[in-house]
Amino acid sequence: MYRWFLRHFPRGGSYADIHHALIEEGYTDWAESLVEYAWKKWLADENFAHQEVSSMQKLATDPGERAFCSQFARSDDHARIGCCDDNARIATAGYAAQIASMGYSVRIGSVGFNSHIGSSGERARVAVTGNSSRISSAxxxxxxxxxxMRVRVCTLGERCHVASNGDLVQIASFGANARIANSGDNVHIIASGEDSTVVSTGVVDSIILGPGGSAALAYHDGERVRFAVAIEGENNIRAGVRYRLNEQHQFVEC
Incomplete structure (x- = not known):
C-alpha cells in the first residue's frame, strides 16, 4: 500500500481522495483498513468528520455505483450502493456493505457486520444492527x-438524534441541539455541539460536552440506580473537556 500511495499521491492527499482512489482501483481491503484506522484515530476531530462525509459523497455521485434506488435491497457481501434520490429506501444484509446517500428523507437499514454508511441529506433515518459498523451523517x-457492538457514529447536522444500546460504541456529534441516548456499556461519547443532551443508562467511559450541553449518566450506588448530572458551566464542567465518573460517581477530567 505504501508504494501505491507514493505513486498516486507523491505530495500527500486527503482522506476522501485516497479512499475514493482505492475503491476505484478495486483495493477494497486497503480501503477498509484506511477507514478503520482513520475512524479510530480521528473520530473526535470535526475536520475528519467532514472528510468522511465527502468521501461517501464521492461514492454517491459515482456513475458506476448509482442505481435507481427509490427502493433498493442487497444481501451480498461487499455491496457498494450510491444514491442521490430523495425518499429512497435502502436495505443491506451482507458483510462490509458501503452505502452512500445524498437524498432528503432517506431510510437506510443494515444488518451486516462492518458496514460503512454515509448520509448527507436532511432527515435521514439509519438503523444498524451489525457489529463494527461506521455511520456518518451530515x-x-x-x-x-x-x-x-464496536460501532462508530459521527454526526455533523443540527438536531440529530442518536440511540444506541451496543457495547464498546463511540459516538461523536458536532451539531447543535443533538440528543443522544445510550444503554450500552464502555461507551465513549462526544456531544460538542451547542445545547446538546446526553442520557445514558449504560456505563460511559468518557464524555465531552459542548457549550450549553448537559448529561445524565446512570450508576448503581449498591442499593439502587441513580444519575450523575453534568451541566456545562456548572460545578466546574467545561466545554471541550473529557470527563468520566470516578469511584465516588463524580465527574472528573480524564
Missing part, C-alpha cells in the same frame, strides 16, 4: 439507531 434532523 444532514440536519437525522435519526440514527444502533444495536451493534
Amino acid at each position: 444532514g440536519d434532523s437525522s435519526r440514527i439507531a444502533n444495536t451493534g
Whole structure:
C-alpha cells in the first residue's frame, strides 16, 4: 500500500481522495483498513468528520455505483450502493456493505457486520444492527439507531438524534441541539455541539460536552440506580473537556 500511495499521491492527499482512489482501483481491503484506522484515530476531530462525509459523497455521485434506488435491497457481501434520490429506501444484509446517500428523507437499514454508511441529506433515518459498523451523517434532523457492538457514529447536522444500546460504541456529534441516548456499556461519547443532551443508562467511559450541553449518566450506588448530572458551566464542567465518573460517581477530567 505504501508504494501505491507514493505513486498516486507523491505530495500527500486527503482522506476522501485516497479512499475514493482505492475503491476505484478495486483495493477494497486497503480501503477498509484506511477507514478503520482513520475512524479510530480521528473520530473526535470535526475536520475528519467532514472528510468522511465527502468521501461517501464521492461514492454517491459515482456513475458506476448509482442505481435507481427509490427502493433498493442487497444481501451480498461487499455491496457498494450510491444514491442521490430523495425518499429512497435502502436495505443491506451482507458483510462490509458501503452505502452512500445524498437524498432528503432517506431510510437506510443494515444488518451486516462492518458496514460503512454515509448520509448527507436532511432527515435521514439509519438503523444498524451489525457489529463494527461506521455511520456518518451530515444532514440536519437525522435519526440514527444502533444495536451493534464496536460501532462508530459521527454526526455533523443540527438536531440529530442518536440511540444506541451496543457495547464498546463511540459516538461523536458536532451539531447543535443533538440528543443522544445510550444503554450500552464502555461507551465513549462526544456531544460538542451547542445545547446538546446526553442520557445514558449504560456505563460511559468518557464524555465531552459542548457549550450549553448537559448529561445524565446512570450508576448503581449498591442499593439502587441513580444519575450523575453534568451541566456545562456548572460545578466546574467545561466545554471541550473529557470527563468520566470516578469511584465516588463524580465527574472528573480524564
